[in-house]
Amino acid sequence: MAKMSAENEIEMRICDYLRRHGRSTVQDIFKELKLEKSTVNRHLYSLQASKQVFKTVEDNKRPVWNLVESMNDEQKAKPEQIKPEMTRDAIEEKHVKDLLKSGGLKASHIASKLGQQTQSTNKLLYGLMEKGEVRKCSKSHMWTLKNDQERNGSGSDRKLTSVSGMSQTFDVIEELGDGGYGFVCKVKHKIDDKIYAVKRVEFNSEAEPEVKALARLDHPNIVRYFTCWPDSDNWMSNQETNEKSNTTGSSTDTDDTNERSASDDDVADDEDDDDDDVSDDVTLGMESLTFTESTSAAKASGQCDPTNHRTYLFIQMEFCEGGTLTSWIGERNYGGKQRIPLEIHRIFYEISSGVEYIHSNNLIHRDLKPDNILFNDGKVKIGDFGLVAAQKNPSGDPIERSKRKGTPTYMSPEQENLRNYDEKTDIFPLGLMWFEMLWKISSGMERAEIWTxxxxxxxxxxxxxxxxxENKFIEKMLSVTPEDRPHAKDIRLNLETFFSLHQNSLSQKTI
Structure with a gap:
């Protein structure tokens, strides 16, 4: 009863405030009454349900509340003149979109501006993402509004269409990801009318490992490679020219090529973000194929002068329209979708099968993470081979590598600290991902504690x-000592034994 009295007292105070001040916003009320914004909102909607208050919403403005008893005779006689009220979710979604009109924001920043918990904001963002109205960058974790062309699935990319090798063969639908070392676009072939992803990178010796790996790997759980071709282009935007001309220095590491640096800032961003690794929409599913850092001898010698013609390598690949594992996890952490163990084990089985195949070809992926696990036609596809490396050199000896190359959140201890490591470095992130698929993590704070x-x-x-x-398998996969971790083949066989999974039983779609 005490709780009911307290609730009634708050509602009486709100009604008294509206009686004295008339039309007011939630901000006006909670500041004056010194209450939490969420508390005032909850009670206003309760009062609205009991027909004691009503609200009106004008374009691009916050909802205004007032007492029903203050409604004038004309409004009572012609209630249709009052603008139809929006649902609470619709209003909050509108506020989110209004904030994003000024530029990209992280979920934590949006939540702060709206006075919400980050989990509530994430639910709104993923709802908007499912409607095709917003997108999230998997690298910066920034949410942005989609423009009309993106929402309609139309438009073109001037960077690609400016190159004759593209414009003659493809219609560019949209840009999927853009980084300093390349970008990916969704395209439609002018002859076969099929949709592909085309990645453009500077053509040098460091672009070769990714292409060669994709060309030799033929597996149902690996992004399919079609072809590649070189082309030159003297077009460059002013921004790109400035960025290139301001870039100095190059790496002196003696490691194999195409390595992505894991700086302290990267670690901070990964650990600090309140909605770290939650979601990408369909088009962002291919974004993970974009950001391949490289250190080029040609750059160091000045051969890539931005005033000269440059040669690019275009890589035509399968377009994965089903999004990423990041998105799959986010929808279950924040979007309300259920985790079904059988579905999870099937997805993980396909990931393990793909990794087993990569290792059987004497390769290490080195950047396994949910962003790089894609879905197409209901099947798992491993993507982003920008850090792919040989397990051993042609003589069969271990390769000395650079430290801290990869994604800090998912890289193994030896990949972070040692120069010699083998394919077991890929098993560590597999263990992290399997856990992440099974276990709901509702906030950045919870994730930071659990992840450590x-x-x-x-x-x-x-x-x-x-x-x-599962916990026993995952614990072994996360062993500090690489030798104690199972091989990818062992993981696949254990999944078959303990969870009755087998490739023949997975003929149906995984998702």
């Missing part, structure tokens, strides 16, 4: 109680 423990083989007690078999 997880990387040290400390799984939550509730997880171990619920997933008695």
């Amino acid at each position: 423990n997880l990387r040290n083989q400390k799984l939550p007690d509730q997880f171990c109680e619920r997933y008695t078999a």
Whole structure:
């Protein structure tokens, strides 16, 4: 009863305020009454349900509340003149879109501006993403509004269409990702009318490993490669010219090529973001194929002078329209979708099968993470081979590598700290991803705590109680000592044995 009295008292105070001040916004009320914004909102909607207050919403403005008893006779006689009210979710979605009109924002920043919990903001953002109104960059975690061309699936990319090798063969539908070392576009072939992803990178010796790896790998769980071709282009935007002309220095590492640096800032961004690694929409599913950092001897010698013609390599690949594993996880952490163990094990089985195939070809992926696990036609596709490397040199000896190359959140301890490591470095992120697929993480704070423990083989007690078999496998995969981790083949066989999974039983779509 005490709780009811307190609730009634708050509603009486709100009604009294509206009686004295008339038309007011939520901000006006909670500031004057010194209450939490969420509390005032909750009680206003309760009062609205009991027909004690009503609200009106004008274009591009916050909703205004007033007492029903203050409604004038004309409004009472002609209620249709009052603008039809929006649902609470629609209003909040509008506020989110209004904030994004000024530029990209992280979910945590949006939540702060709206006075919400980040989890509530994430639910709104993913709802808008499903409607095709916003997108999230998997690299910066910034949410942005889609323009009309993106929402309609039309438009063109002047960077690609300016190159004769593209414009003669493809119609560019939209740009999927853009980075300092290349970008990917969704295109439609002018002859066969099929949709592809085309990646453009500067053509030098460091572009070769990714192309050669894609060309030799033929597996149902790896993004399919079609062809590649070189082309030259003297077009460059002013911004790109400035960026290139201001770039100095190059890496002196003696590692194999195409390595992505993991700086301290990268670590901070990954660990600090409140909605780290939650979602990408369909078009962002191919964005992970874009950002390949390289250190070029040609750049160091000045051969890539932005005033000269440049040669690019265009890589034509399968377009994966089903989004990323990041998106899949985000929809279950924040979007309300259920986690179904059988579905999870099937997805993980296909990931493991793809990794097993990569390792069987004497290669290491080195950047396995949810952003790089794509879906197409309901099947898993491993993408982004920008950091692919040989397990051993032609003589069969270990290769000395640079430290801290990859994505900090998912890289193995040896990849972060040692110069010699083998294919077992890919098993560590597999363990992290399997856990992430099974276990709901609702906030950035919760993730930061769980992730630190997880990387040290400390799984939550509730997880171990619920997933008695899985937790033992994951713990082995997260072993600090690489030799203690299972091979990808062992993981696949264990999935078949313990969860009755087999490739023949996976003929149906995974998702």
